[in-house]
Amino acid sequence: MPNNNKKTQRPIMALLDLLGQKWVLRIIWELREAPLTFRALRERCDQISPTVLNQRLSLLRDAGLVELTEEGYQPTRPCQELGPILMQLSDWSKTWQNARKD
């Protein structure tokens, strides 16, 4: 699914590629509050298959966004800075859904 294009060199493209993979945004979202074990994370993500969960976690670890500590998986410092942006997305999604009801 990732993209080996030249354009992918541009940071935003790399990011869109990464976040555009199934479950990636959801995983980051679920880790936003507290560390979660592999199995707990699975449950939060609608029992996502462990195969894919592991693929995504490897990817996120390689990207320096997530790390495995003794308390479980958790976002790294840089990834925590993504938090506020995700909250904005969350806020936006509410007004979007309200608008959809017409």
Add this chain to the structure above:
Amino acid sequence: MPNNNKKTQRPIMALLDLLGQKWVLRIIWELREAPLTFRALRERCDQISPTVLNQRLSLLRDAGLVELTEEGYQPTRPCQELGPILMQLSDWSKTWQNARKD
């Protein structure tokens, strides 16, 4: 790929489901500046297959995020509000990529 879970009722979950689909973020990103025809959009998205492009555009139209006008495909008002958030993502991605170089 979309999710028919109860949780998907929550706006943020619906949004994460939507944006987490391959090409969706990229399409929104490419439409941020000016309207693009189906074919122009294809080129911008690394010649994405027309099958998938159409599926995603249908999805985005149903979601009220994109519309087809005489000038081509373009984001709706609500979707344009997403723009600043995406720009923040873009900014964040730059520092993220710099940090990655260590």
Add this chain to the structure above:
DNA sequence: TTTCTTGCTACATATTATGTAGCGCACTTA
């Protein structure tokens, strides 16, 4: 030893994306 729980892997099956060709329509140009 036995019993938990951990992160994670194997593998057969189902779902989704890719890539290419081209259709039907509208509009322009000869």
Add this chain to the structure above:
DNA sequence: TAAGTGCGCTACATAATATGTAGCAAGAAA
């Protein structure tokens, strides 16, 4: 009239990904 051009989009065979279930190996606790 006829031929060309560009449009949104579809068909379809092939390749890449995800799903779901079972279970392994390692560590901690009893």
